[in-house]
Amino acid sequence: xxxxxxxxxxxxxxxxxxxxxxxxxxxxxxxxxxxxxxxxxxxxxxxxxxxxxxxxxxxxxxxxxxxxxxxxxxxxxxxxxxxxxxxxxxxxxxxxxxxxxxxxxxxxxxxxxxxxxxxxxxxxxxxxxxxxxxxxxxxxxxxxxxxxxxxxxxxxxxxxxxxxxxxxxxxxxxxxxxxxxxxxxxxxxxxxxxxxxxxxxxxxxxxxxxxxxxxxxxxxxxxxxxxxxxxx
Amino acid sequence: xxxxxxxxxxxxxxxxxxxxxxxxxxxxxxxxxxxxxxxxxxxxxxxxxxxxxxxxxxxxxxxxxxxxxxxxxxxxxxxxxxxxxxxxxxxxxxxxxxxxxxxxxxxxxxxxxxxxxxxxxxxxxxxxxxxxxxxxxxxxxxxxxxxxxxxxxxxxxxxxxxxxxxxxxxxxxxxxxxxxxxxxxxxxxxxxxxxxxxxxxxxxxxxxxxxxxxxxxxxxxxxxxxxxxxxxxxxxxxxxxxxxxxxx
Numbered sequence: 001x002x003x004x005x006x007x008x009x010x011x012x013x014x015x016x017x018x019x020x021x022x023x024x025x026x027x028x029x030x031x032x033x034x035x036x037x038x039x040x041x042x043x044x045x046x047x048x049x050x051x052x053x054x055x056x057x058x059x060x061x062x063x064x065x066x067x068x069x070x071x072x073x074x075x076x077x078x079x080x081x082x083x084x085x086x087x088x089x090x091x092x093x094x095x096x097x098x099x100x101x102x103x104x105x106x107x108x109x110x111x112x113x114x115x116x117x118x119x120x121x122x123x124x125x126x127x128x129x130x131x132x133x134x135x136x137x138x139x140x141x142x143x144x145x146x147x148x149x150x151x152x153x154x155x156x157x158x159x160x161x162x163x164x165x166x167x168x169x170x171x172x173x174x175x176x177x178x179x180x181x182x183x184x185x186x187x188x189x190x191x192x193x194x195x196x197x198x199x200x201x202x203x204x205x206x207x208x209x210x211x212x213x214x215x216x217x218x219x220x221x222x223x224x225x226x227x228x229x230x231x232x
Numbered sequence: 233x234x235x236x237x238x239x240x241x242x243x244x245x246x247x248x249x250x251x252x253x254x255x256x257x258x259x260x261x262x263x264x265x266x267x268x269x270x271x272x273x274x275x276x277x278x279x280x281x282x283x284x285x286x287x288x289x290x291x292x293x294x295x296x297x298x299x300x301x302x303x304x305x306x307x308x309x310x311x312x313x314x315x316x317x318x319x320x321x322x323x324x325x326x327x328x329x330x331x332x333x334x335x336x337x338x339x340x341x342x343x344x345x346x347x348x349x350x351x352x353x354x355x356x357x358x359x360x361x362x363x364x365x366x367x368x369x370x371x372x373x374x375x376x377x378x379x380x381x382x383x384x385x386x387x388x389x390x391x392x393x394x395x396x397x398x399x400x401x402x403x404x405x406x407x408x409x410x411x412x413x414x415x416x417x418x419x420x421x422x423x424x425x426x427x428x429x430x431x432x433x434x435x436x437x438x439x440x441x442x443x444x445x446x447x448x449x450x451x452x453x454x455x456x457x458x459x460x461x462x463x464x465x466x467x468x469x470x471x472x473x474x475x476x477x478x479x480x
C-alpha cells in the first residue's frame with residue numbers, strides 16, 4: 001500500500017483549516033440560538049396557558065420525531081418553494097427565494113437542538129426547590145422576577161453538564177450540513193478523496209480533525225461545569 | 233403599651249380549604265405594632281397555613297385580612313409591595329444556593345428598593361454583625377450550619393426593613409445545639425420592638441418572649457392570652473393536654 005500522507009496533508013490540510021472555520025461558525029451561532037430557543041420554549045411550555053403549552057409540545061414532538069438530516073433538506077429545499085408559492089399567491093411574480101446553505105444549516109441545527117435543550121431547561125426549572133421560589137416571593141419579588149432572577153439562573157447552572165454534551169454532539173453533527181452543500185469538513189474531504197483516490201489518508205485526517213475539535217471542548221466544559229456548580 | 237399601639241394586622245373569619253379538607257376555620261387575630269405573637273399547637277393544626285395566608289403564599293378561601301387598615305385580599309392590592317413589608321423566615325431557610333451570603337442579603341434591596349450596591353452591602357454587613365456572622369459574608373450557603381443559615385435568612389428578611397416578620401417554625405429543622413443561637417437573634421429583635429408572629433414548638437421562647445400566645449388545634453384558635461395565662465393556667469382542656477406533653 002502506497003499512502004500519500006504528505007500530499008494529502010499538503011493539499012487537503014489548508015482546505016480543512018478553512019472548513020474548521022465554517023464548523024466553528026455554524027456551531028457557535030447554532031448553539032447560542034439553540035439555547036435561546038430552548039429557554040423560550042421551556043418557559044412557554046411551563047406557562048399556565050393551555051394553548052401555549054399545547055402548541056409548543058406539538059412542535060417539540062415534531063422536531064424530535066424527525067431526523068435532523070430530513071429537517072435540513074426540508075429547510076433548504078422545501079421551505080423556499082413553499083414561500084415562493086405563498087408570495088406568488090399574494091401576487092408577486094417569480095420571487096425565487098433561496099437561503100444560503102450555511103444559513104439553512106444553522107437554522108436546522110438551532111431548531112433541532114433547541115427542541116432537545118428545551119427539555120433540559122424545562123426539567124431543570126421544574127426541579128428547583130419550591131422553597132427557593134417562595135422565599136423570593138416573600139421578599140417581595142414578583143413571580144416573573146422570581147423566575148428570572150432566582151429560578152432560571154439556578155436551572156441554567158444545573159443544565160451545564162448536559163449542555164456540554166450537546167455542544168460536543170453539535171460540533172460532530174455539523175458534518176450533516178455537507179448534504180446541503182455547506183463546505184464544511186466532510187464535504188471538503190469527500191471532494192478531495194474522490195479526485196485523488198487518497199481515501200484512507202483523507203478520511204483518517206478528517207477523523208483526527210474532529211477529535212482535535214471535540215476533545216479539548218469536553219475538557220473545557222468540565223472546567224465550566226466545576227466553576228458554576230451549586231452545592232446544596 | 234402594646235394594648236393601645238396601632239393595629240398592624242387585623243384578620244377576621246379566615247378560612248382555608250383544600251377541597252374537602254378544612255385547614256383553617258374562622259380564625260380571628262389582631263396584631264398590634266411591636267407585639268410578639270407566638271402560635272403553638274400540634275402538627276397539622278393549621279399554624280403554618282395560617283402564617284402563609286398572612287403574606288398570601290396561600291390564598292385564603294374566605295375571610296378578611298387588613299394590614300394597616302388596607303384590605304390585603306383586594307384584587308387591586310400590589311401583592312409584591314405588601315410582601316416587602318411583611319418578611320418571612322422559613323423552617324427550611326431557603327437561602328439562594330447560587331449566591332454568597334452577602335449577595336443573598338443585598339439582592340432584594342438592590343432590585344426592589346433600588347439601593348446602590350455599596351449602600352446595600354454596608355447595610356447587609358451591619359445586619360450580619362447583628363446576627364453574628366460578619367465573618368461569613370463571602371461564603372456560600374452550602375458551607376454554613378443550619379443555625380448560621382437561619383441567621384442569614386433573618387438578616388435577609390430584615391434587609392427589606394419589614395414592618396412585620398413572620399417566622400414559620402424557624403428552629404424546627406435545626407440540631408438541638410443550634411436552636412439557641414437562632415432564638416437569641418429572635419429575642420433581640422423582639423426587644424428592639426419588631427412586630428413578630430412566630431409559629432414555634434419552643435415553649436420556653438414563647439413563654440419568655442411572647443406578648444401573647446395562641447394555641448391552635450384542628451384549624452381553630454382554641455385559646456389565647458398572655459404567656460403566664462396560657463402556660464400556668466390554661467382554661468381549655470385541649471390546651472392543658474397539649475401543654476402537659478410539652479412541659480413535663
